[in-house]
Amino acid sequence: MTFGPASELGVGLFEDTAPFEYVPGRSEEEVESVIRAVYRQVLGNAYIMESERATVPESQFKRGELSVREFVRAVGKSDAYISRFFETCPRYRFIELNFKHFLGRAPNGYDEMKAHSAILDTGGWEAEIDSYLDSDEYQNAYGENFVPYYRGYKSRPGQTMVEFTHMFALARGASSSDFKGSLAGKSPALNKNVIQGTPIAVVPPSGGAAGDGWSFQEPTLGARTRQGSGAGANGKVYRIEVTGYASPGAVNRVSRFRRSNKVYLVPYEQLSQEYQRIHKQGGKIASITAI
CATH class of the missing domain: 3.30.1490.170 (Allophycocyanin linker chain (domain))
Structure with a gap:
């Protein structure tokens, strides 16, 4: 279940949109809708130009040569993704966005962030992205043919309050773009809060509820x-x-x-x-x- 009114917390569209699933034999229009959903999820709702599209993986996906999971992997390893979130972002911003884009949730603590930082050190950004897509969690949540979607804003058994509130710091409404960054720019949105394991105030996004503190940032x-x-x-x-x-x-x-x-x-x-x-x-x- 969701926490509070979905429309005020900026997750109304996520609640109203059913997950996208690829089923063989679907129409060309339905396949295109799955492709658009992958770009929207993996690239953090950023605008993508025609020249940035993964044209070869797209063709392979349309011919049935790639599953949704493998198409997600191709987009995650594309120049469009790496130039937006690896080359221009600090390490921990890159990792927290990987959790959001590929697993649909926030990292559950510093140990998880540290483990992925080690993967980045030893295997590079390709190994870091593979670690999400090859995980049991990804398979259990999305399988081969579902487009990843945001799950972290829903309370579920075993979820900590810290992880729950951190997801709202990463997902600032359906119209927000990860490419443009948070209110703090491209700095990590979780920062010391994930290291210390402290929850973050859940506030509505811009336009969610005027005057309710949507622009709050953790001060020094x-x-x-x-x-x-x-x-x-x-x-x-x-x-x-x-x-x-x-x-x-x-x-x-x-x-x-x-x-x-x-x-x-x-x-x-x-x-x-x-x-x-x-x-x-x-x-x-x-x-x-x-x-």
């Missing part, structure tokens, strides 16, 4: 502020993530905050007061979580 340590002195009487401290600081009630006024994203650590007793203060100063609260 210097942007964190502790309000009060540790936990209050009930022993709880809350982490408030804030985005979109602006001067309220005026146009073209510069905010007094140097950073638009800030994190506050607030005792329970001051939570309501802090909530009002943030809104009064023009901030948008992305999330409030107990720590």
Whole structure:
């Protein structure tokens, strides 16, 4: 099942679109739809020019010489994929996108990221891509003839909350493009959160819900502020993530905050007061979580 309203979390189109499966004997139009689905999934919804298409593997697929899995492999090893996600991205951005494109989920922790980093070191990017497509997980999820699709945003037995929230950091709505990168550019979207095993606030994508903190980015340590002195009487401290600081009630006024994203650590007793203060100063609260 999905978490929360699909339309607000940016996964409505994924929910409404059935997985693409290649069945021998289908019409030419249906085969073309499978090919388009492979490009869309593997290339992260990036626009692809005619000159970038894998024309030889396409022809082999249409003739029945390649399964969907082997066509996915060919696109994953194409110049279009490598130039977009290997040559121009940091190592861990490349790996986290491989998980998304080929297994439809986020990496489940640092150990998994480290294992694929070792594959990259010893076998190069071809071995790294093969490791996903030749895995038991890929076969169990998609087999030979299903186009990979996003699975990580659905709760399932054995899935950790960390992996679940990390998927929403990678999948920023059906209209987003991995080629253009996240809000942080082409830097890893998970970064230290996957190393430390910490969840990320689940916020809607741009246009999902105006004013609900879609533009929140994890700030640097210097942007964190502790309000009060540790936990209050009930022993709880809350982490408030804030985005979109602006001067309220005026146009073209510069905010007094140097950073638009800030994190506050607030005792329970001051939570309501802090909530009002943030809104009064023009901030948008992305999330409030107990720590």
